[in-house]
Amino acid sequence: MQIIDLFQEAFATYEVYLANFSSGDAFAYAMELAPFIAMFELPLYLLIFIGVLKYYRRKVMTTPGLLTFSPSVTCIVTCYSEGKDVQTTISSMANQIYPGHIEILAMIDGAVANKPTYDAAQEMQPKVRRISNRSLRVIPKWLRGGRVSSENTGLAIASGEIIMVLDGDTSFDNDMVANAVQHFQDPNVAAVSGNLRLRNVKDGLAAKLQAIEYMMSIGTSKVGLSEFNIVNNVSGAFGIFRKSVMQHIGGWDSGTAEDLDLTLRLKKYFARYPDMRIVFEYYALGHTDGPGTFKEFFKQRHRWDGDLFYLYILKHGESLKPGLLGWRNFIALVWMGLFFQLVMPFIIVSYTLFLLVTAPLSSTMAVLLLVYIFYFVISMAMYLVGVFLLSDRKKEDLKLIWCLPFIPIFTFATRCWSAFACVDEIIRHIHLDSSMAPWWVLKRAKF
Numbered sequence: 001m002q003i004i005d006l007f008q009e010a011f012a013t014y015e016v017y018l019a020n021f022s023s024g025d026a027f028a029y030a031m032e033l034a035p036f037i038a039m040f041e042l043p044l045y046l047l048i049f050i051g052v053l054k055y056y057r058r059k060v061m062t063t064p065g066l067l068t069f070s071p072s073v074t075c076i077v078t079c080y081s082e083g084k085d086v087q088t089t090i091s092s093m094a095n096q097i098y099p100g101h102i103e104i105l106a107m108i109d110g111a112v113a114n115k116p117t118y119d120a121a122q123e124m125q126p127k128v129r130r131i132s133n134r135s136l137r138v139i140p141k142w143l144r145g146g147r148v149s150s151e152n153t154g155l156a157i158a159s160g161e162i163i164m165v166l167d168g169d170t171s172f173d174n175d176m177v178a179n180a181v182q183h184f185q186d187p188n189v190a191a192v193s194g195n196l197r198l199r200n201v202k203d204g205l206a207a208k209l210q211a212i213e214y215m216m217s218i219g220t221s222k223v224g225l226s227e228f229n230i231v232n233n234v235s236g237a238f239g240i241f242r243k244s245v246m247q248h249i250g251g252w253d254s255g256t257a258e259d260l261d262l263t264l265r266l267k268k269y270f271a272r273y274p275d276m277r278i279v280f281e282y283y284a285l286g287h288t289d290g291p292g293t294f295k296e297f298f299k300q301r302h303r304w305d306g307d308l309f310y311l312y313i314l315k316h317g318e319s320l321k322p323g324l325l326g327w328r329n330f331i332a333l334v335w336m337g338l339f340f341q342l343v344m345p346f347i348i349v350s351y352t353l354f355l356l357v358t359a360p361l362s363s364t365m366a367v368l369l370l371v372y373i374f375y376f377v378i379s380m381a382m383y384l385v386g387v388f389l390l391s392d393r394k395k396e397d398l399k400l401i402w403c404l405p406f407i408p409i410f411t412f413a414t415r416c417w418s419a420f421a422c423v424d425e426i427i428r429h430i431h432l433d434s435s436m437a438p439w440w441v442l443k444r445a446k447f
Contacts, residue, residue, distance in 0.1 A: 041344075044336065045378055049385060051224030056389045067178055069185045070100030074160030074243075077106045078150045079168035083116045090124045092171040094134045098178045104128065104136045105154045106168070110144030117168070147236070148258050152251040155243070163246055166286070167237040171199070173285040180240045180284035188275040190245045190266055193231055194238035194284040195219055201400070203292035208403045209410045210290040210297065212383065215397065219282060220386035226280035230332035234263050234278060238286040255315075255431065257307035264316050267333075270326040282390055298417055305418040306425035308341050345419035348412070375408035 075093050079086050086106065093104050106121040108114060121138045128136040139157070141150060151165055162181055166172075176194070183189045196218055198211040218235075225231050234241075236259030249265055252258045263278070270276055291297040312320070312333075322330040355364040383404060387397045424430050 041340070041378075044340065045382070047228070048221050048224030049381070051227035052220060052385055052389060054227045055223050067099070067182065069182060070098065071161040071181065071184065072101045072103070072159060073098070073162045073164060073177055073181060074103045074105060074154070074158035075164045075166055076151055076154030076158065077104060077166050077168050078109065078147050078154075079106055079114070079117050079121065080109045080144075080147075081114050081117060082120075082168040084120045086117055086120050086168045087124055088171045089166065089168055090121065090128065090136060092174070093166075093177075094124075094128045094131050094136070095174055096172075096177045097174050098181070099133070100181075101133045101135070101160070102177065103158065103160050104134070105158065106136065106138045107150035107154050108138065108140045109146065109150050111140035111142050113144070146254075148252045148254050151258070155246055155251050158243065161243055163241045163243050165236070165239045165241070167288065170196075170237055170286045170288045172287070173283075176284045176286065180281050183279045183281060184242060186277070188273075189277050189279055190242055190269075191234050191263075191278045192240040192284065193222060193226075193234040193278065193280045194240060194286055195222075195280070195282050196235060196238055196286050196288055198290045199287040200289040200292060205403070205406070206294045206297050207290055207292055208400055209406060212379075212400055212403055212407060213410070214290075215386050215391075216379065216382040219390060220382050222280035223282050223390060225332075226278075228328070228332075229277050230329055230336075231278045231280050232263070232332070232336055233260050234266075235259055237288055238284075240284070257304070257311055257431070260307070260311055261315065264311065264320075264333075267329050268319065268324040270329050271322065271324050274326060283392070301414060301417055302421045302424070303430065305341075305421035306430045308337075308418075309422045309425045310429075310431040312337055312342060341418070342422060345415040345422065348415050349419045352416075372408050375411060376405065379407040379411075380404055 077089055090104055093102060096102060108118045111118045118140055125136055128134050162184055180192050180194060183192050196214055198207060198214055200207050201211045222231055253261050291300050320333055355367060387394055391397050
């Protein structure tokens with residue numbers, strides 16, 4: 001109940017603040033609240049920048065050596081309706097520059113209904129056999145069981161020491177495995193989160209804005225957070241795990257948002273094993289397609305953001321404690337997870353509505369302009385740091401710089417939508433209506 005009580009106290013305090021100001025004081029209150037919101041977020045960005053500089057300094061001062069650590073790797077490729085696209089994923093894994101053995105498990109979920117995907121994966125068998133130290137097994141799951149079912153089946157039959165979980169429509173740079181696996185030389189590393197970029201940037205403005213968002217929220221942000229061992233999520237589309245750790249915790253849990261769920265479950269060992277680490281590797285790079293239109297984008301985020309409330313509050317709310325997570329990750333989860341992802345969207349919506357209802361239009365526009373400038377400066381800084389200190393595709397990334405003025409508006413709309421998704425989850429339990437698993441699987445889940 002600790003987390004739920006924290007929420008109730010925060011909202012009660014906010015209501016008291018609102019009650020203490022009359023409509024005549026609305027603009028003055030707005031001017032006082034705006035810096036509070038900005039300053040509460042600013043330390044997070046500063047922490048990320050410090051982490052990136054720390055990473056960059058170490059990278060510059062370290063001479064790359066020969067790869068001497070090459071354990072066997074199993075790539076669990078979760079497939080549902082990719083068709084021929086699954087061949088790109090299999091090919092990019094088979095052609096990795098990596099001396100160790102790579103086992104590719106193409107898990108075809110609902111293979112009866114998805115015979116084109118099954119046939120496409122089977123067609124890759126002779127091509128993979130011609131490549132030394134590579135193997136492909138196509139595993140048909142005739143009855144659809146969902147993503148988690150595929151992942152756990154793959155874990156049960158995997159032969160590799162390192163487990164990679166990959167989406168069936170994602171491709172990878174040919175040094176991805178080598179860059180990711182090197183971290184497991186440290187026996188304290190339990191998991192590595194890979195980096196993702198959008199490859200359908202040319203689809204329109206929605207895709208371009210998502211590409212920038214991925215650069216900042218995945219690339220730049222996770223590099224900074226990784227330096228302090230507070231990586232917030234191991235992506236479901238691209239996660240790398242030590243097999244023994246996954247077997248110890250029992251694999252993935254049924255239900256939706258299995259990636260964040262697994263990350264939270266791993267972090268519950270941090271207090272007992274203070275040296276345990278989850279690492280982000282910027283140069284373990286995967287390429288995926290994002291929604292091509294704003295309609296598709298908001299549909300996707302409706303599911304993602306609704307899952308946040310389900311996981312943080314309903315499923316893990318009573319177990320998010322310093323005694324399990326350690327103080328560092330407890331503070332990070334409360335700050336970046338509960339406040340930044342759940343509370344802040346409601347504050348932004350309430351604050352904006354408060355301005356529109358109580359303040360003159362000119363005053364409202366002035367405040368919103370100041371807020372826009374703040375977030376534009378932050379976005380520009382995150383973008384430039386990512387491009388010039390991290391990116392190995394600088395020319396490609398700089399082509400998107402003209403989209404930066406749209407990012408604060410895009411972020412504002414996304415966070416307002418996140419508040420709506422959270423309310424929808426509370427009312428309708430939308431996590432039980434997920435494309436990640438059939439209804440009969442979700443119905444059997446604990447939550």
